[in-house]
Amino acid sequence: MFWTIVGSIIGGVIIGLLGKFVAPGNRDSIPLWLTVLCGIGGIFLGSYLYFAIFDVADNVKNNADYDWLNTSKGVDWWRHVWQIGAAAVLVVVAATATGRAKKA
Template identity: 35%
Template sequence: MTVTGIISALVVGLIIGALGRLVLPGRQSIPIWLTILVGIVAAIIGTFIANAMGVGDTAGIDWIEVIIQVALAAVGVSIVAGMYGRRRLG
């Protein structure tokens, strides 16, 4: 993986993670680095799912792929926020 690829993954992870946090109601008290990590994982898994469904490479913006990625990020942020909050309290 090149430096450009790493930077791209961080930017996409930040955007997808932030969008995942935005669609969740309430406040998630997890650090930004964890949001980025969840976003990167959600982007990678979402891309695989979209490609498996045959909608990963369309003309223009791949809206279905983005929706899948954001939904996965929202689920991931929700799970991580619950685990992170419990770890800090316990």
């Protein structure tokens, strides 16, 4: 449980910063804690959407080693792309909701 929380925070920082980087416009004014929350949300939302839309459930049937967060034998790069995209959307939403988007 402890390492799941630590891994989620570290992943949230990485995915959140990448999401902030690819978000359209100037969204750099949201605080780091909000970026991390967007990253953690992006991890779970992106993984779930990737699993549901592309029906990668065939990869995990009858195999206890796989679940919706682990759908391939190697690094699942496309799932990470979906996570970054979901984090970018969440960064845009957070910047808009908090009124912290920089004016151009």
